[in-house]
Amino acid sequence: MNWIAFVNLALGLLSCSNPAAASPSPLQARSTQLTHRPETTTVNATGGTYEAFKPGYLAGTWEVFKRGEYVTLKGTGYIRVRWEVEYWKGVGPIYEPTFDGISGTFLFVAGGGGYQMSDTPQGCPQGTGCKNFTGSNEYGYSYPWDGYNPWHNMYYYLDGEVTITNHEAGGLYNVGVQAYSYDNILSDINTAPASSGNLIKYGYSYDPAEGSCPCSA
Incomplete structure (x- = not known):
């Protein structure tokens, strides 16, 4: 299989893995809540071996940018x-x-930030002609080896301890990690799509059940 065919296949898999592909515009706040779990500590x-935030970095308190870097949270x-x-530094x-x-409870609870990696950007992060957030015409495209399709913002609930480790190889990526509040998560996933700023769709709630937003408190 040549490289162009492979990239087209990868892009097709990405688009099929989008759990919120339907247009969000007609949605109403649903009765299923985003569960508010205790925020006590x-x-x-x-x-960890993370980097501290600096101006110009991806937003986060603990920057896990390179393969092998990690942060342990409690x-x-x-x-x-x-x-x-x-992708402008390495595709694959x-x-x-x-x-x-993991000790205690660790749950994926919501996705937000206005888009998933399979969505088409309103403006390319780097380069031109971006079909999604994993590449561009000039640089080529990265692809999740297992069809993983993260949101720009992935939200988790922790009651205990967890270690987050970067495993990049070929397709380079950064993750910025920080403590966040329930109220700020709810605000993010209920932010309406806009014609600019890569606010492409509402977020998604996964706690207590999977469902698209806007969603109620």
């Missing part, structure tokens, strides 16, 4: 993992971060 880093509350596929298969050493 600030989530903090207890170890506390009771929510965290945001913000994604950026760094994307091996997503792992969440290991």
Whole structure:
């Protein structure tokens, strides 16, 4: 299989893996809530090889940018993992971060930020002619090796401890990790689509059940 055919196949798989492909515009707030779990202890880093945030970096307190970098978190509350596929520095298969050493409760609860990686940008992060957020005409495209299709903002609930590790190889990416509040998550996933700023669709709630937003508190 030549490279162009392979990329087209990968892009097709990405578009099929989008759980919120329907247009969000007619949606009304649904009765299923985004569960508000206890936020009793600030989530903090207890170890890791992460980088500290600097102006110009992807938003996050703990920057997990390179293969092998990790952060160990402990506390009771929510965290945001913000994604950026760094295709202008390297394309290929994307091996997503792992969440290991889990003690207590660790749940994926919502996706937001206005888009998933399979969506078509309103403006390319780098280059031109971007079919999605994993590449462009000039640089080529990265592709999740297992069909993974992250949101720009991935939200998790932690009551205990977890270690987040970057496993990039070929397809480069960055993740910025930070503690986040329930109220800010709800605001993000209920943000309406717009004609600019890559606010392409409403977010998605996965706690207690999967459903598209806007969603109620």
